[in-house]
Amino acid sequence: MKIFNTMQRKKEEFTPLEQKKIKMYTCGQTVYNDIHIGNARFYVVFDAIRRYLLHKGYDVNYVQNFTDIDDKIIIKALEENCTTDEIAEKYIASTREDLVNLNVLPATTNPRATQEVPEIIALITDLIAKGYAYENNGTVYYSVEKFEGYGKLSRKKTEDLEAGARIEVEAGKRNPMDFVLWKPAKPNEPKWSSPWSEGRPGWHIECSAMAKKYLGDQIDIHGGGVDLIFPHHENEIAQTEAVTGKDFANFWLHCGSLTNDHKKMSKSRGNFFTYREVAEKFPHDVIRFYLLSGHYRMPMEFTDEALKAAAQGLKRIKTCHQNLLHAENEAPENADYTCKKSSHSTDFFNAMEDDFNTADAITAIFELVKEINTCLADTKTHPKKHYADMREELEKLCGILGITLAQTFTQNDKANDDQIEALIAARGEARAAKNFAEADRIRDEIAAMGIILEDTPGGVRWKRA
Numbered sequence: 001m002k003i004f005n006t007m008q009r010k011k012e013e014f015t016p017l018e019q020k021k022i023k024m025y026t027c028g029q030t031v032y033n034d035i036h037i038g039n040a041r042f043y044v045v046f047d048a049i050r051r052y053l054l055h056k057g058y059d060v061n062y063v064q065n066f067t068d069i070d071d072k073i074i075i076k077a078l079e080e081n082c083t084t085d086e087i088a089e090k091y092i093a094s095t096r097e098d099l100v101n102l103n104v105l106p107a108t109t110n111p112r113a114t115q116e117v118p119e120i121i122a123l124i125t126d127l128i129a130k131g132y133a134y135e136n137n138g139t140v141y142y143s144v145e146k147f148e149g150y151g152k153l154s155r156k157k158t159e160d161l162e163a164g165a166r167i168e169v170e171a172g173k174r175n176p177m178d179f180v181l182w183k184p185a186k187p188n189e190p191k192w193s194s195p196w197s198e199g200r201p202g203w204h205i206e207c208s209a210m211a212k213k214y215l216g217d218q219i220d221i222h223g224g225g226v227d228l229i230f231p232h233h234e235n236e237i238a239q240t241e242a243v244t245g246k247d248f249a250n251f252w253l254h255c256g257s258l259t260n261d262h263k264k265m266s267k268s269r270g271n272f273f274t275y276r277e278v279a280e281k282f283p284h285d286v287i288r289f290y291l292l293s294g295h296y297r298m299p300m301e302f303t304d305e306a307l308k309a310a311a312q313g314l315k316r317i318k319t320c321h322q323n324l325l326h327a328e329n330e331a332p333e334n335a336d337y338t339c340k341k342s343s344h345s346t347d348f349f350n351a352m353e354d355d356f357n358t359a360d361a362i363t364a365i366f367e368l369v370k371e372i373n374t375c376l377a378d379t380k381t382h383p384k385k386h387y388a389d390m391r392e393e394l395e396k397l398c399g400i401l402g403i404t405l406a407q408t409f410t411q412n413d414k415a416n417d418d419q420i421e422a423l424i425a426a427r428g429e430a431r432a433a434k435n436f437a438e439a440d441r442i443r444d445e446i447a448a449m450g451i452i453l454e455d456t457p458g459g460v461r462w463k464r465a
Helices: 037-055 071-080 084-101 117-129 158-163 203-215 226-244 275-279 284-291 304-330 346-354 358-377 384-400 409-432 436-448
Strands: 002-005 010-013 021-026 059-064 133-136 139-142 179-184 198-201 219-225 249-255 258-260 451-457 459-464
Touching: 002 249, 021 037, 021 203, 037 059, 037 219, 037 249, 037 258, 037 275, 037 384, 059 203, 071 084, 084 275, 117 133, 117 139, 117 179, 117 198, 117 203, 117 226, 139 226, 179 203, 179 226, 198 203, 203 219, 203 226, 219 226, 226 249, 258 451, 275 284, 284 304, 304 358, 304 384, 346 358, 346 384, 358 384, 409 436, 436 451, 436 459
Parallel strands: 021 059, 021 219, 219 249
Antiparallel strands: 002 010, 133 139, 139 179, 179 198, 451 459
16 A cells, blocks of 8 residues: 655555554644534545545544634634633534534544643643753743754744744744743633743643654654644644654555635635534535545535535436346246456455555546446346345445435425325325226326336335436
8 A cells, every 4th residue: 555655755554663563643723613614525525534444454542633722712702701611622622523414534643732731731841951942031932952863743944934934033932943842821821830930731732642642753644734834733743753753654645635615624714614614505525525535635616506516416426236136026036146356346346455545446446336226237147146246345435434325304394204104105006997097197296296106016216316
């Protein structure tokens, strides 16, 4: 399996630090708002990566943090006249609910910054002792010039960064590129005791402390959005490697941005849609399918048209699966039947082995669907196991990507089910009485409800258009 490593800017053969075990960390939400659809892409992408690694038999220890103390959270708490803890609890709960709807597996551990303050303080203390950090009036800064490898992930040179820094350097900094590890609390802000001041940690140090605590000095995969390469991941490397003296992560994976009008979607720009807003118009499984339809490293343009196309594509796969189930139920047994494997599974796995290319993997699924539909259209009746083998293959490939094949309906759809069944029964009675005009009228009434009827030897089947 080859994975594109941001550190090396090329695909490399993946070998875990420990046989059959993978330590994986991704940077989660700063919880002051509902996740937007761009955040959803990040969660879905790394869930698909994790699912594929699990399929390959790896024991994946997956850590994904929540940043639950931050300037934005403090501002939100003031706006809503509540505590920062209440804001964090509210949006952690909404994020978890959204991830369940997106069929994202729960992380092994979801550490929260406020619950890891002792570990953060210990790491900062170690950085000061090793000469990589310094304190000034209660604020602790990381000294960028002390870390020789600074800029190796982003390919930025410190001299260029310094030249582009503001002329008015923050008071207390020795270098304009130095960044905060610990800051004193302002009046009425949440605070914790430390050797330097009553205050709170900076953003970057949180992830270094949490990754080190839950995964150790070195990890296999560190992931996040492409916007985190600099400065967040660059600073994580500087902090962690200064203490451990080891390479922090073997592979750095970064998810491309979701764009709106070809501009990066972000809360700071205000050009975003929350996941919940999008889910009001499109089913959760359609959104997931859409977010996996492009290669994870590439930017994706968010449009309603793209989601409508994804809805049609997913419907095609689900309809194929439903038709397979019916064919399997009605087919005869044949003990002598030998399964003939298609080539599409091979194409699927080749795509996933090549840097988790879900776009090509989905193409392989569509090719399998095409082959299945050709078989279903064949007038020849195949043995039950023939249909079962194809169904199991389709379910396996979709399952690896977390694509659910069960039909999804709105509450209104479900409420109409009894009415539809009653109309179908009435149509059956009219046909039995040779009242074909009434049977046709009922069929037209059912069609007007968006329902397609199929008369088969096994009875009437129906589905939504």
